[in-house]
Amino acid sequence: MDRVNAFCDAKTWDGPLPPPREVLEENVANIDGLLSLLTDKIDAALMDKASKLKVISNYAVGFDNIDIPAATKRGIIVGNTPGVLTETTADHAFALLMAAGRRIVEGDKEVRAGKWKTWGPMILLGQDIHGATLGIIGLGRIGSAVAQRAKGFGMKILYYDVIRQEKAEKELGIQYTDLDKLLSQSDFITIHTNLTKETHHLIGAKQFEIMKRTGILVNTSRGPIVDNMALFEALRNKKIAYAALDVTEPEPLPADHPLLTLDNVIVVPHIASASVASRTKMGLMAADNLIAGLKGEMPPNPVNPEVLKKG
Numbered sequence: 033m034d035r036v037n038a039f040c041d042a043k044t045w046d047g048p049l050p051p052p053r054e055v056l057e058e059n060v061a062n063i064d065g066l067l068s069l070l071t072d073k074i075d076a077a078l079m080d081k082a083s084k085l086k087v088i089s090n091y092a093v094g095f096d097n098i099d100i101p102a103a104t105k106r107g108i109i110v111g112n113t114p115g116v117l118t119e120t121t122a123d124h125a126f127a128l129l130m131a132a133g134r135r136i137v138e139g140d141k142e143v144r145a146g147k148w149k150t151w152g153p154m155i156l157l158g159q160d161i162h163g164a165t166l167g168i169i170g171l172g173r174i175g176s177a178v179a180q181r182a183k184g185f186g187m188k189i190l191y192y193d194v195i196r197q198e199k200a201e202k203e204l205g206i207q208y209t210d211l212d213k214l215l216s217q218s219d220f221i222t223i224h225t226n227l228t229k230e231t232h233h234l235i236g237a238k239q240f241e242i243m244k245r246t247g248i249l250v251n252t253s254r255g256p257i258v259d260n261m262a263l264f265e266a267l268r269n270k271k272i273a274y275a276a277l278d279v280t281e282p283e284p285l286p287a288d289h290p291l292l293t294l295d296n297v298i299v300v301p302h303i304a305s306a307s308v309a310s311r312t313k314m315g316l317m318a319a320d321n322l323i324a325g326l327k328g329e330m331p332p333n334p335v336n337p338e339v340l341k342k343g
């Protein structure tokens with residue numbers, strides 16, 4: 033914010049929750065730039081109220097909260113924050129994978145509840161991570177960073193992506209499969225794809241039928257990629273063993289959501305990029321994208337660069 037304030041007159045929303053829609057609508061009329069969070073829905077209707085808007089800088093790598101075609105149509109450049117949160121998010125995905133496999137959260141709850149009475153051969157048995165098969169859905173920056181971690185744990189790694197990446201296959205020693213094969217062969221599955229119309233509910237009842245009964249699902253991408261109610265049924269009926277979610281549909285997940293009645297699920301509040309270092313870098317990047325856009329220049333990380341490309 034220091035960087036932004038040094039460049040322009042900025043009005044900031046300081047509330048603990050996202051600004052209500054009417055506040056956004058009231059305030060966009062006279063602004064040239066908008067620095068948004070992933071909790072702000074920036075759609076065509078909002079852009080129509082913002083006739084001077086030149087740039088939207090999203091403080092996130094994901095930009096499914098913004099209608100990109102609508103922005104492009106109106107000549108609004110959009111920036112995001114790729115790269116700086118890759119390793120932090122991959123760390124977190126791996127932490128969730130291990131916590132689910134080795135039942136860390138359940139163990140902690142038992143200790144706090146005074147249920148630790150003895151050591152026992154059958155208490156809280158989990159699944160080995162080393163030697164297991166990991167399926168990665170979406171081999172972008174974060175998916176690849178997770179593969180690197182999995183290699184260190186001696187996992188066999190499968191991946192599915194719309195684009196096959198033969199160079200990465202050689203570099204990471206990983207194998208391409210179609211989605212069904214990945215689902216049926218993996219012990220752990222981790223999702224790292226963008227949320228689009230095509231990936232909405234990519235993992236639902238049919239996919240849980242295909243997964244191993246011992247299968248563990250990790251999601252640190254976007255909640256709506258998984259059909260949460262189908263996941264609830266699959267976990268409840270032991271069609272799969274466990275899930276660990278950083279993202280949910282909806283967000284926040286209400287405390288009385290059926291998923292939270294189950295022991296075989298871990299849910300954390302969309303914190304995969306939440307390290308001091310990554311969030312600082314994201315902030316600086318978002319400020320730089322905003323300032324460049326206000327100057328009419330190409331932001332360092334544009335989502336729709338065609339807006340400013342000549343010819």
Ligand code: DGY
Nearest residue numbers: 091092093094117305
């Ligand atoms: C993103 O950047 O898209 C994450 O979901 C939050 O850091």
